[in-house]
Structure formats: C-alpha cells, structure tokens
Amino acid sequence: MTVKRKKKGGFSGGRTVTVAFSLCLLAVVTMIGMYTVGRTDQQQKELEQQVAEAEEEARAREQAQAEAEKAAKEAEKSEETEELADAEKTQEAASGSASRDKAGEAAADAAGETAGTEGTGMADGAELESEFAEIDPEGTGETVILDGTEKASSADAVSEQMDLSFSPETDQLLWPVAGNVIMDYSMDKTVYFATLDQYKYNPAVIIQGTLDENVMSAAPGQVTKIETLEETGMTVTMDIGDGYELVYGQLKELPVKEGDYLKAGETVGYVSEPTRYYTKEGCNVYFEVRKDGESVDPMSLLQ
Structure with a gap:
C-alpha cells in the first residue's frame, strides 16, 4: 500500500x-x-x-x-x-x-447757298446763252431737241437732295435686317451687356443678324460718314432729312461711299463678325436713330 x-x-x-x-x-x-x-x-x-x-x-x-x-x-x-x-x-x-x-x-453750306443765290441771275443768263450757242451754232433760230441725259441726271440728283425729308407722323423706317432685337434702346436706365459683364446705357437697338446678311437702308438718304470704330466696327451714317440721321454698325464690304444717295431698301453693307464688345451677343447690326444729334428710340419709328 x-x-x-x-x-x-x-x-x-x-x-x-x-x-x-x-x-x-x-x-x-x-x-x-x-x-x-x-x-x-x-x-x-x-x-x-x-x-x-x-x-x-x-x-x-x-x-x-x-x-x-x-x-x-x-x-x-x-x-x-x-x-x-x-x-x-x-x-x-x-x-x-x-x-x-x-x-x-452746315454753317459753311448755308453761307455758300446765300452767296450763290445772289449770282443766280447772271449765271443763268450766261448758261442759257451758252446752251443756245450749242443748240443753234449757225443762228438759224430753229428748235433742236438734244439728248439731255447728263443734264437730267444732274437735275435729278439736285431734286433728290432737296427732297430728303422725314416726319415721324407720316413716315416709318424699314428694318435693316429681319432679326430679333437682342438689346433694347435704353437711355433712361442702364441695361446689361453680356460681353462686357456690366450695365450701361444703350443709344441704339442691337438687332440679331447672320454673317454676310444684307443690311438695307431703312429710309431714303445720303451717306455722310463712313468710319471704323472700336465698339461698332465699320459704321455708316446717313442723313434722311429734317435733322434725322441713321447709324448702322457692325458692317463689312460696303458698296457705298460718302456722298452716295440710297433709296429705302437698298444695300448699305453686309453683317460682319461682331467686335470684341459683342462676342457673346453674336453677329448683329447696331442701329441708331438721331434727331438733331441726340439719339431717339428707333422702335417708335420702325414699321
């Protein structure tokens, strides 16, 4: 154990x-x-x-x-x-x-017209004698009918110049191009300019256009100035009478020159690429109406 x-x-x-x-x-x-x-x-x-x-x-x-x-x-x-x-x-x-x-x-022209009126009688008499000598060099006294195309053209030009007139009560303007208004006339308050990204006054209407589109004369008138401006590019100013002027901007390839007369609907120029002031707005026509040098609303005068 x-x-x-x-x-x-x-x-x-x-x-x-x-x-x-x-x-x-x-x-x-x-x-x-x-x-x-x-x-x-x-x-x-x-x-x-x-x-x-x-x-x-x-x-x-x-x-x-x-x-x-x-x-x-x-x-x-x-x-x-x-x-x-x-x-x-x-x-x-x-x-x-x-x-x-x-x-x-204008003042110089008025003075010239006054001076020219004083010598009208003497000039007319001499001109009639010269014309009669051309018509009847042999002194026969016979009535001869000549082709007066050149004299008629000159008379028509003078007549056309004298007939330039525009009245808001009886006359209306044609649209330079058939586009929409993308910026309204506004001199009582500022409007927004997209390209500039700022608000400012606009003395014209900005009408949408297409590159190379025909720009028509809004009324009969005479081309008084052609200039190239930084904001509106190639710009044409026309006198249509009674103190009224039309200004077309953003143009190119002008078929007219200073001093030319245009009828309503005739070509002033063609729509160009926009200047750098209107790149976001795209191709357009700058259309301004002036009365005695002051801009007025074109919309009240357009058809």
Whole structure:
C-alpha cells in the first residue's frame, strides 16, 4: 500500500509541472499577441495621421491655387474694364468732335447757298446763252431737241437732295435686317451687356443678324460718314432729312461711299463678325436713330 501511494504522488507532481509549463507558454503567447496587436494599432494610427496631414496639405495647396487664379482673373477683368472705359471715352470725344465739324460744315453750306443765290441771275443768263450757242451754232433760230441725259441726271440728283425729308407722323423706317432685337434702346436706365459683364446705357437697338446678311437702308438718304470704330466696327451714317440721321454698325464690304444717295431698301453693307464688345451677343447690326444729334428710340419709328 505504501508503494502505490508513492507512485501516485509522483504522477501528480509531473502533471502539475506540465500544467504550469502550459500556462507559462500561454502567457508568453498572449503577451506576444498583445504586443503585436498594440504595435499594429499604433502603426495604423500613425498611418491615418500621415494621410490626414497629406490631405490637409493638398487642400491648402488647392485653396492657395484657387485664390491665386481668382486674383489673376479679377486683375485681368479690371484691366479689360479700364481698357473699355478708355475706348468709350475716346469714342465719345470723337463723336463730339464730329458733331462740331458737322455743325461747322452746315454753317459753311448755308453761307455758300446765300452767296450763290445772289449770282443766280447772271449765271443763268450766261448758261442759257451758252446752251443756245450749242443748240443753234449757225443762228438759224430753229428748235433742236438734244439728248439731255447728263443734264437730267444732274437735275435729278439736285431734286433728290432737296427732297430728303422725314416726319415721324407720316413716315416709318424699314428694318435693316429681319432679326430679333437682342438689346433694347435704353437711355433712361442702364441695361446689361453680356460681353462686357456690366450695365450701361444703350443709344441704339442691337438687332440679331447672320454673317454676310444684307443690311438695307431703312429710309431714303445720303451717306455722310463712313468710319471704323472700336465698339461698332465699320459704321455708316446717313442723313434722311429734317435733322434725322441713321447709324448702322457692325458692317463689312460696303458698296457705298460718302456722298452716295440710297433709296429705302437698298444695300448699305453686309453683317460682319461682331467686335470684341459683342462676342457673346453674336453677329448683329447696331442701329441708331438721331434727331438733331441726340439719339431717339428707333422702335417708335420702325414699321
């Protein structure tokens, strides 16, 4: 019985050692796992922090770039606005000078007409004697009928010049082109100019046109001025009588010259590409009506 007890006691001691060793091994594995997990979590946090910092730097760079681009655009826009303002002042000064020149020419013409009237009788007598000598060089006294085309043409031109008249009560204007009005006449309040991105007064109507489209004379008149302006491009001014003038802008390939007479519906020019003042509005005709040098609403006079 004693021997059996000794064997039993030895087995129990070995089992205890094995259990203890297993527990130690488990503890070591657990510690290694915890260290590894803790290390991985720390690395993950560091990686996330680095990504966040990189994203913040990228956002800061993008914001700085956007602010720089915005500042550049504002500077460019300010420069363009100043250039356009200078161009408008130049055009206004040129228009004022042209009006003064026209007034001087009118005064000179009036003086010339007065002086010419005084010598009409003597000139007519001499002209009649000369014509009679051409018709009857031999002095026979016979009546001879000649082709008076040249004299008739001259008389017609004078008659046409004298007959220039326009009355809003009895006369109406033709549309220069058959497009829609894309910008109304407005001198009592400002209107928005898309290309310029600003509000300003508009002394004309801007009529939509097609490139190379025929632009017609809105009324009988005489071409008094042809000029190229920065805002309206090639521009034609016509006198239609009684202090009324018509101004056509954004033209090209003019078949007329200063001094020519046009009937209503005849070609003044053709629609050109828009100037840089009207790029967003597209091809158009600038049509202005003036009375004694002041712009009036064309819509009240158009058919």
